[in-house]
Amino acid sequence: MLPENKTVALFVTCLVDAMRPNIGFAAVKLLGEIGADVVVPDGQTCCGQPALNSGALDDARKVARTLIDAFKGYDYVVTPSGSCAGTVVAHYPELFKDDAKYKPLAENLAARTYELTTFLADVGGWNKTDVSYDGDCAYHDSCSGLRELGIKQQPRKLLQNVSGLNLKELSEGGTCCGFGGLFSVKLGEISTAIVDKKSDDILTTNADTLLGGDLGCLLNMAGRLSRRGENIKVYHIAEILAGMANVAPIGAGEK
Amino acid sequence: MSGAPNNLFTYDKPTCHNFSENAHDALLDKNLQTQLSRITREGFQQKRKNAMDRLDEFDILRDRAKEIKSDVLKNLDAYLEIFEQNVIAAGGKVHWAASANDAREIILKICQDHNAKTVTKGKSMVSEEIGLNHYLEQHAIRAVETDLGEYILQLKNEPPSHIIAPAFHIAKSEVEDVFRQHHTNLDSGRDISEPKQLLNEAREILRDDFINADVGITGANMLIAETGSALIVTNEGNGDLTQSLPPVHIALSSIEKIVPTLEDASTLLRVLARSATGQDITVYTTFFTGPKRTPDLDGPKEFHLVLLDNGRSTTLGSEFSEALRCIRCGACMNHCPVFGSVGGHAYGWVYPGPIGSVLTPLMVGMDEAHTLPDASTLCGRCEAVCPVRIPLPKLLRRHRVRSYDAGKQSLLAKIGLGAWVFVATKPKLYHSIAGFKVRAWKMFAGKRTRFSWLPFLGGWTDGRDFPAPTGKTFMDLWKQKNK
Numbered sequence: 001m002l003p004e005n006k007t008v009a010l011f012v013t014c015l016v017d018a019m020r021p022n023i024g025f026a027a028v029k030l031l032g033e034i035g036a037d038v039v040v041p042d043g044q045t046c047c048g049q050p051a052l053n054s055g056a057l058d059d060a061r062k063v064a065r066t067l068i069d070a071f072k073g074y075d076y077v078v079t080p081s082g083s084c085a086g087t088v089v090a091h092y093p094e095l096f097k098d099d100a101k102y103k104p105l106a107e108n109l110a111a112r113t114y115e116l117t118t119f120l121a122d123v124g125g126w127n128k129t130d131v132s133y134d135g136d137c138a139y140h141d142s143c144s145g146l147r148e149l150g151i152k153q154q155p156r157k158l159l160q161n162v163s164g165l166n167l168k169e170l171s172e173g174g175t176c177c178g179f180g181g182l183f184s185v186k187l188g189e190i191s192t193a194i195v196d197k198k199s200d201d202i203l204t205t206n207a208d209t210l211l212g213g214d215l216g217c218l219l220n221m222a223g224r225l226s227r228r229g230e231n232i233k234v235y236h237i238a239e240i241l242a243g244m245a246n247v248a249p250i251g252a253g254e255k
Numbered sequence: 256m257s258g259a260p261n262n263l264f265t266y267d268k269p270t271c272h273n274f275s276e277n278a279h280d281a282l283l284d285k286n287l288q289t290q291l292s293r294i295t296r297e298g299f300q301q302k303r304k305n306a307m308d309r310l311d312e313f314d315i316l317r318d319r320a321k322e323i324k325s326d327v328l329k330n331l332d333a334y335l336e337i338f339e340q341n342v343i344a345a346g347g348k349v350h351w352a353a354s355a356n357d358a359r360e361i362i363l364k365i366c367q368d369h370n371a372k373t374v375t376k377g378k379s380m381v382s383e384e385i386g387l388n389h390y391l392e393q394h395a396i397r398a399v400e401t402d403l404g405e406y407i408l409q410l411k412n413e414p415p416s417h418i419i420a421p422a423f424h425i426a427k428s429e430v431e432d433v434f435r436q437h438h439t440n441l442d443s444g445r446d447i448s449e450p451k452q453l454l455n456e457a458r459e460i461l462r463d464d465f466i467n468a469d470v471g472i473t474g475a476n477m478l479i480a481e482t483g484s485a486l487i488v489t490n491e492g493n494g495d496l497t498q499s500l501p502p503v504h505i506a507l508s509s510i511e512k513i514v515p516t517l518e519d520a521s522t523l524l525r526v527l528a529r530s531a532t533g534q535d536i537t538v539y540t541t542f543f544t545g546p547k548r549t550p551d552l553d554g555p556k557e558f559h560l561v562l563l564d565n566g567r568s569t570t571l572g573s574e575f576s577e578a579l580r581c582i583r584c585g586a587c588m589n590h591c592p593v594f595g596s597v598g599g600h601a602y603g604w605v606y607p608g609p610i611g612s613v614l615t616p617l618m619v620g621m622d623e624a625h626t627l628p629d630a631s632t633l634c635g636r637c638e639a640v641c642p643v644r645i646p647l648p649k650l651l652r653r654h655r656v657r658s659y660d661a662g663k664q665s666l667l668a669k670i671g672l673g674a675w676v677f678v679a680t681k682p683k684l685y686h687s688i689a690g691f692k693v694r695a696w697k698m699f700a701g702k703r704t705r706f707s708w709l710p711f712l713g714g715w716t717d718g719r720d721f722p723a724p725t726g727k728t729f730m731d732l733w734k735q736k737n738k
Contacts, residue, residue: 012729014679018693019722021729040733042686045679051672053633054664055655059676066680143634172296174639176592180632187630188714190278193596194632195719197292223719226705251722253704 001035002076002124008036009074011067011113013084014046015215020250023215026242027080027116034124036076043070047087053181057095061102064092068105076123077113080238081214082145083181085115090148115145116238117213121154127161131243134164135233138207140198140221142214143176155213155237162240168205175201179220195224202232209233209249211240222251263413264603266355266386269619271603274626281597287424291598294423299589302533303640310529320526321644323519324580327511328571334480334513335562341483345545347558355385358563362387362472362505365559366396369503371469375461377487377494378402379474380418380583381507381563383605384618387472398472399464401493403457410437416599418606419531419585424598427453461493471501471555475508476583477523478560481516484544485560488528488537495541504543504555509563511571511579523582526642531584570617574653578613580643587637587647593630602627609637609647616654625663628654690731693724700724 002008008031012024028038048063067088071077079085089110096106120126137159145151159167178184178194185191198221202210210225210232212218222234233249262277264270270277281287307313327334339349352358358381366374374391376382376398388398388409400409404422408415410433415421422430431447434456447453473494475485485506487494498504514520528534547554570579588594588608599607604615604624612627628651637647658664664672678685700706700723708716715721 014689017729018689019724021725021727021732024729024733040730042730043682045682045685048679051676053652053655054668054672055628055652055657055659056672056676057656057659059672062676063679066682070682143632143636147635147639174636176632176634176636178592178632180634183629183632185712185714187275187278187593188717189275189282190593190596190630191632191714192718193282194592197592197596219722220719222722223705223715226720226722227707227718247725248704251705251720 004035006036006075007039007073008076008078009039009041009071011044011047011071011077011079011084012040013079013081013215015219016080019219020215020236022244022247023080023236023238026236026238026244027078029242029244030116030120030126030238031078031124033128034120034126036124039074041070047084049084049087050182052087052091052095061095061099064095064106065102068092068102068109071109071112072105075112076119077109078116078119079113080116080236081216082115082142082149082151083214083216085113086144086148088113115149115151115213117154117158118149118151120241121157126158126241129161129163131161131241132163132165133209133240133245135209136166136168136205136207137209137211137240138168138170138202138205139237140170140177140202140210140212140217141173142212142217145213146174151213155211158241159211159237165240168207170201170205172201177217177221179217181216184220191220192224195220199224199228199230203230207232209235211235211237213237218250222249226251263600265389265414266383266605269604269615269623271615271619271624271627274601274603274630277601277603278597278630281601286426286429287598290424290426291595294420295589295595299532299585303530303586303589304533306529306533306535309535313526313529316522316526317642317644319522320582320642321580323514323522324582324643327513327515328576328579331510331513331571334515335510338478338480338483338513341481342545342560343483345483345558346548347483347545347560350559350561352561352563352565355563355565358385358507358561358565359387359390361561362507363391363394363396365503365505366391366470367394369469371396371503373397373399373464373468374470374472375399375401375464375468375497375501376405377471377473377489377497378405378421379472379507380415380605381474381509382472383415384565385563387507399461399468401461401465401497402489403454403491403493406457406461407433410434414600414605416607417585417588418583424600465496465500468497468501470503470505471497471499472505472507473498475506475512476527477520478508478513479517479520479542480513482544484517484542486520486540486542488524488540490532490538492539495539498541498543499553499555502555503557503559504546505559505561506543507561507563509565510567511581527582527584530586530640530642566618575613575617575650577645578610578617578650580645581610582643584642586640586642590636590640592632592634592636602630609651610645613647613650613654616657621654621658621661621663625658625661628652628658686728686730690728693726693728696724697726
């Protein structure tokens with residue numbers, strides 16, 4: 001449990017905000033379970049990664065300043081994405097290294113920002129055991145989270161608490177799903193080829209559910225699996241842990 | 256031509272600007288796709304992992320390898336001078352080549368001074384970088400590649416598609432076809448269906464050239480300052496024969512290949528082969544120091560070392576200097592999902608994969624190569640496997656900044672990004688627009704929960720469905736709930 005009188009702010013991320021609010025509510029619920037009274041600052045938009053990865057640093061800084069301002073003063077900033085957390089933690093300090101005003105603010109935010117599963121496992125000690133999900137689940141480690149933030153054991157540790165859930169490891173777990181943000185649209189053909197191989201790997205495990213901690217990658221994999229006509233459910237890990245997988249899986253249903 | 260995209264590049268005609276078309280062709284090339292999954296994923300990746308698992312101190316060695324190369328780059332001028340003095344002391348000659356053209360001319364002059372008609376060559380990416388074979392042939396000198404992969408490529412008139420496995424894109428059966436097509440003086444009924452038979456045939460054909468060559472040209476994996484030695488690693492032994500049999504040996508290398516001591520060289524060797532092929536050490540590791548001396552049984556009468564800069568000293572002083580730590584193991588390409596999907600030729604120049612996408616813009620310019628830094632998902636696996644810990648994603652991002660600052664973005668991308676930044680820096684506006692867009696999108700979707708086509712998102716929807724938003728934005732729902 002978190003110590004009392006610590007404030008926790010949720011950075012929803014632009015993708016979760018627009019595409020799948022259920023993940024945001026699941027995050028709020030999980031944070032509540034470790035004793036946090038979650039605040040959702042109005043001033044948040046996006047971390048600026050699309051501009052950062054396009055080489056548009058001035059634009060990235062403009063968007064990043066908006067985020068830094070929005071999250072001033074909270075003890076912890078938690079986000080259900082390794083990729084967005086990675087941008088703040090691994091890239092903001094470098095992005096503002098020549099900005100006398102924002103450099104300390106960026107470093108300060110980077111030190112307070114956590115990806116959700118890391119926060120639940122390492123800081124909050126989440127250990128609820130009355131959650132269940134019946135299924136064989138493959139877990140995709142998203143690249144930014146895995147390699148920029150070292151997120152690997154945390155989601156697995158949390159999923160151990162879910163009764164009925166059988167975790168299936170991918171044979172090529174450390175390989176990219178091909179999403180890469182704007183890469184998925186700019187070089188869509190290559191992106192599709194990569195996610196096709198990832199889909200093969202997922203199907204080889206015979207899992208009936210695919211889980212991950214980043215909606216971008218999940219949209220990508222769900223999109224390819226559904227195009228191939230595969231019958232596999234895709235959820236964000238927060239939805240499972242919060243017992244909120246009672247909604248349609250990502251990308252399931254009618255075309 | 257199967258096994259490779261059409262419109263292959265040459266050293267002086269890169270096709271980087273065509274990256275997405277090259278990639279398209281590569282994705283449709285079934286032979287290439289078979290080779291890619293067989294060689295990169297089942298081969299190189301697994302072998303590297305096994306080698307790493309066998310050596311507990313692998314990561315410590317990587318740290319040390321990084322330190323060695325960082326120190327070299329910091330003191331490169333001093334080490335180069337020490338190296339030169341020691342090559343001269345051993346009886347060799349050192350030639351400084353500022354540009355590719357300088358290097359070609361120096362090598363040609365040495366060959367002409369010896370009336371060379373035939374030169375044998377060990378595998379050398381630097382010679383690919385300067386287009387050496389073509390240049391020698393223009394001057395009536397026959398250059399014979401003696402590395403099996405390079406030999407096959409020379410017969411097919413193709414550039415390498417990988418820095419350590421140059422012909423890995425070509426299937427075994429195709430090699431047989433190429434040999435039958437070119438080795439017309441041999442019995443057409445012979446059996447060369449097995450790799451060993453192909454190897455023996457190439458060996459047989461190359462033997463005369465090994466013995467009769469006037470000059471042997473090799474690259475060098477490392478240049479050892481304290482002894483003035485160069486070293487090459489091979490698995491076929493062709494490098495030894497190229498270096499020791501002809502009367503003249505020319506080693507062509509680039510300035511960043513320096514290491515201070517033999518001890519350092521052995522540290523780098525411990526990470527090189529493991530990272531590259533998963534071998535503890537290559538079959539042959541050959542050190543050569545100057546020409547043949549009095550008690551020596553073998554060796555060339557003359558030894559020349561050509562040291563190429565070709566832009567490297569400019570890179571050394573730039574924000575890309577860390578790329579010069581590279582020891583050319585190929586691990587970054589072997590683990591790159593993009594390389595694994597399209598192979599090496601699609602990148603359109605000599606050095607493919609992540610390290611190529613960093614080096615090529617520096618060597619052929621951003622106008623030609625601005626596509627390459629984008630040819631990455633920035634997944635970071637290249638950095639994770641690099642034996643000298645080159646931060647490749649960081650360097651790719653830096654190129655993207657340069658490319659963006661040089662105005663290489665499409666107008667549509669610029670307008671899109673500009674509009675998005677305008678909105679994303681105004682949270683109130685952002686949330687009202689996001690709310691509106693998501694509701695409109697949901698209305699457009701109706702009962703559908705995924706789209707098989709969307710305007711402007713063809714790159715996505717050609718191969719994937721796009722899940723529809725579920726209704727309202729989180730921010731709208733959160734506000735409703737907390738009223």
